[in-house]
Amino acid sequence: MSAHTRPAWPEIPYRRFSAGRVWALVIRHMYLLRSSWPRLLELVYWPLMQMLVWGFLQLFLDQQASFLATAGGVLIGALLLWDMLLRGQLGFSISFLxxxxxxxxxxxxxxxxxxxxxxxxxxxxxxxxxxxxxxPVTILAIVFFGFNIWGLGLAFAAFFANLMLTAWTFGIVVAGLVLRNGLGAEGLAWSLIFPLLPLCAVYYPVETLPAFLEPVAWALPPTYVFEGLRAALIDKVFRGDLMLISFGLNLVYLAAAVFIFFRLVRSARDIGSLMSTGE
Amino acid sequence: MLVPDPSAAVLVEDLSKSFRGVAAVNGISFHVAAGSITGLLGGNGAGKTTTIGMILGLVTPSAGRVSVLGHDIATDRHAILHRINFQSPYADLPHRLTARQNLRVFARLYGVPDAEGRIEELAVNLDLTAFMDRPAGRLSAGQKTRLALAKAMINSPELLLLDEPTASLDPDTADWIRSHLDDYRRDRGATILLASHNMPEVERLCDQVILMKDGRIVDRGGPADLIARYGRTDLEEVFLDVARNRGAAAGRDVA
Incomplete structure (x- = not known):
């Protein structure tokens, strides 16, 4: 075949940001999940176990303490929100891993x-x-313990959005560290977020923390979500002010995480670790 | 002295890369003519993979410049990524996805028009039709290589970079892959840059050979030209002369 009769190169327009390319990555992971029932089971397994343990504890405490009886669902609600934060970050990090x-x-x-x-x-x-x-776990929480987190309505949407932003912030930093340092850093995917569990006052009010830790807690976006949850369940009020502060802090941390990620990728290109993505 | 060809598909100028003070690539310059097959030849540690990594933009050069299809790879890489592709033993396709699912994902990533048609075309051309719905992890080495090649050709790339494309394949499959690459270059006018230490492969496919050693280019030319210059019968003997500092290139740096 002569050069004159060769087919033309395909015209593929280039876009700076393409939803099609994002979707390609999503379907790659959907294919993976569809092909692997252990992966699907694992997504439900731990949240379900956690919900059962804390749900039964909540039932026991409801019978013992009048405060908790009036604030039904504080523990199980906090557990479900904490699991959303943790599983949101793991969902990001494991997809990358x-x-x-x-x-x-x-x-x-x-x-x-x-x-x-x-x-x-x-x-x-x-x-x-x-x-x-x-x-499925939130639905089982309704069936087993009569706790309906969806009933929080707008408050739940605000909690969810803020927790996702925090989850992505941690996920982005972990992805950058793993690209830069290899799979030796993958343990961070499971551990980096856990200091938030005591510091963000997930199961207790911020005043419970030692005084020197309270400013640290208030510097963390999820603290406002868990305080907001207690306000919704105990005082029956939606604290929009807390959600706005959380959102503002989340934007600052997310921007910092993206900056760190790009710096880590640049460093990975410098040291050649993108060519050898093992340990 | 190398005279840069502005119409070259790949233009490498004074390219260097050091890792912790150790030079992996040391001031190399070359160009790959559009529509040619060029072989980067050298032993382990010669700097071939690092050079390809810099051309792909996965490794940042310590010094020098790379231009691909007329675009500076350091500043304008995304303008040409949909027009090039690569295959490397350092990258794998997800094992749990079927061959078809893998190709669908990459067709979307590269924005291939009529993706399903292109996938069917590649399945026929690369003899993958019977395995398209099998998970990539359950394919034989030869089938995996053909699938990796299908991924590398999904966007009909103008420039194809291949790092050891026939490593660990039996002679029959390797020969089949070489024929396919040669056909692709001839039929489409594509440019292929091939890193290899398989001498018969380079001798058969390449118009130009760049011999690397210790991060430098120690010689270059057409396979027949190099064989004649070194007074040898095949490229493997030329390679051994270069590796052992004998013959035409001994003590000479032509970078």
């Missing part, structure tokens, strides 16, 4: 997918994985 484990990162980073699209795809996957795991 799947690319590392399958040695697919080179293919992804060499494709037209931009880093911002990679992050957007991982955010979408964190919500999808969370929905698969948490929605």
């Amino acid at each position: 799947e690319e590392m484990w399958s040695r697919n990162v080179g293919n992804i980073l060499m494709s037209p997918l931009r880093l911002s699209e990679l992050l957007a795809g991982l955010m979408a996957m964190s919500v999808i994985r969370l929905a698969i795991g948490i929605v």
Whole structure:
């Protein structure tokens, strides 16, 4: 075949941000989840176990303490929100780690997918994985313990949005650290967020913390969510002010996380770790 | 002295990369003519993979410049990523996804029009039709390589970068892959840059060979030209001369 009769190169328009490329990443992970029942089971298993333990504890305490009896669902509600934060971050991080484990990162980073699209795809996957795991558990919480977190309505939407922003912040930093340092850093995906559990006053009011830790707690966005949950369940009020502060803090931390991620990727290109994505 | 060809598909100028003070690539310059197959030849640690990594933009050069399809890879990489593709033993396709699912994902990532049509075309061309609905992890080594090649060709790339494309394949499958690459270049006018230490492969496919050692280019030319210059019968003997500092390139740096 002569050069004159060769087919023309395909006209593929280039877009700076493409929802199609983000969707490509999402369907890649949906194919994976569909092909693996242990992965699907794992999404539900731990939230369900946690909900059962804390739900039964709540039942016991309801019978012992009049305060908790009047504030029904404080513990189980806090547990469900904490699990949304934790599972949201794990959904982001594990989706990214799947690319590392399958040695697919080179293919992804060499494709037209931009880093911002990679992050957007991982955010979408964190919500999808969370929905698969948490929605059935919240329904079982209604069946077993009569606690309906969906009944919080607008407050629940605000809690969820703020917790997702925090989850993504941690997920983005973990992804950058793993790209920069290899799979030796993957343990951070499971552990980095846990200091928030005591500091954000998940199961108790912020005043319970030692005085020197209270400013630390108030610097963390999820603290406002858990305080907001207690206000909704105990005082029956929606604290929009707390949600706005949480949202503002989340935006600052998320921007910082994205900056750190891009710096870590730049460093990874410098040291050549994108070419060898093992340990 | 290398005279840069502005119409080259790949233009590498004074490129260097050091890792913790150790030079992996040391001031190399070359160009890959559009529509040619060029082989980067060298032993382990010669700097081939690092060079390809810098051309792909996965590794930041310590010094020098890379231009691909007329775009500076350091500043304008995303303008051409949909026009190039690569295959490397350092990247794998997700094992739990079927061959078809993998190709669908990459067709979307590369924005391929009529993705299903292109996937069927590649399945036929690369003899993958019988395995398209099998998970990638359950394919044989030869089938996996053909699938990786299908992924590398999903967007009909103008420039294809291949790192050891036939490593660990049996001779029959390796020969089949080489024929396919040669056909693709001839039929589409594509440019192929091939890193390899498989001498018969390079001798058969390449118009130009760049010999690397210790991060430097120690010689370059057409396979027949190099064989004649070194007074040898095949490229493997030329490679051994270079590796052992014998013959035409001994003590000479042509970078």
